[in-house]
Amino acid sequence: GAVVSQHPSWVICKSGTSVKIECRSLDFQATTMFWYRQFPKQSLMLMATSNEGSKATYEQGVEKDKFLINHASLTLSTLTVTSAHPEDSSFYICSAGTIQSYNEQFFGPGTRLTVL
Amino acid sequence: AQTVTQSQPEMSVQEAETVTLSCTYDTSESDYYLFWYKQPPSRQMILVIRQEAYKQQNATENRFSVNFQKAAKSFSLKISDSQLGDAAMYFCAYRVPDGGATNKLIFGTGTLLAVQP
Numbered sequence: 001g002a003v004v005s006q007h008p009s010w011v012i013c014k015s016g017t018s019v020k021i022e023c024r025s026l027d028f029q030a031t032t033m034f035w036y037r038q039f040p041k042q043s044l045m046l047m048a049t050s051n052e053g054s055k056a057t058y059e060q061g062v063e064k065d066k067f068l069i070n071h072a073s074l075t076l077s078t079l080t081v082t083s084a085h086p087e088d089s090s091f092y093i094c095s096a097g098t099i100q101s102y103n104e105q106f107f108g109p110g111t112r113l114t115v116l
Numbered sequence: 117a118q119t120v121t122q123s124q125p126e127m128s129v130q131e132a133e134t135v136t137l138s139c140t141y142d143t144s145e146s147d148y149y150l151f152w153y154k155q156p157p158s159r160q161m162i163l164v165i166r167q168e169a170y171k172q173q174n175a176t177e178n179r180f181s182v183n184f185q186k187a188a189k190s191f192s193l194k195i196s197d198s199q200l201g202d203a204a205m206y207f208c209a210y211r212v213p214d215g216g217a218t219n220k221l222i223f224g225t226g227t228l229l230a231v232q233p
Contacts, residue, residue, distance in 0.1 A: 032219070034220070034221075038159075041228075042225070042226075043207060043223045043224065043225045043226050044161075044207070044223045046220060046221070046222075049220060091159060093159075093161065095161070097219050104151075104163065104166065104219075105219065105221060107160065107161035107162075109158070109159070109160050110159050110160070
């Protein structure tokens with residue numbers, strides 16, 4: 001149980017285009033989902049926290065208009081990187097939590113984004 | 117602000133030997149959770165072990181155990197009988213219990229563990 005999927009697992013796009021990454025909780029309802037960014041050989045940096053049906057809470061320094069997060073249902077959150085540039089190339093990881101499992105997050109396998 | 121520090125960027129251990137990874141944190145809270153996560157080359161984050169701060173007993177999961185020193189704000193991970201599959205990046209993480217599901221994690225910088233055959 002507690003499986004989180006991400007789609008796509010990797011994506012290559014041209015500079016200036018937008019890319020959408022999906023995060024799904026497959027066998028549970030996720031009250032809260034988190035989006036992280038990880039550069040090579042570095043730690044996970046929390047970008048934003050999203051709760052179903054409400055606006056996401058962004059961490060300091062993360063551009064809200066650049067990284068659009070939608071948590072439309074209890075099993076799906078999306079991250080859209082708008083007008084992507086090469087510096088947005090990174091590994092993006094989502095995780096999900098529930099009230100029942102408040103002391104644990106379940107992580108997706110990540111999405112590698114390369115912007116040319 | 118809460119911070120998590122892992123002072124060992126890289127560690128190496130011989131297969132079947134024991135290794136200890138260090139983690140210290142800073143917080144003014146009295147009740148919180150601490151975690152060790154493993155990130156293998158696949159980059160899938162895997163929970164290794166968790167510790168609740170109000171519990172004095174150190175958590176243990178098979179070959180993995182922690183040494184939790186609350187007063188010193190230290191939370192080290194011991195891996196016994198190291199196996200080749202233990203080779204990965206290990207992250208220490210801290211979470212403040214806020215009574216809800218918004219359980220934000222603060223990660224350390226990670227320790228890359230190599231296991232030598």
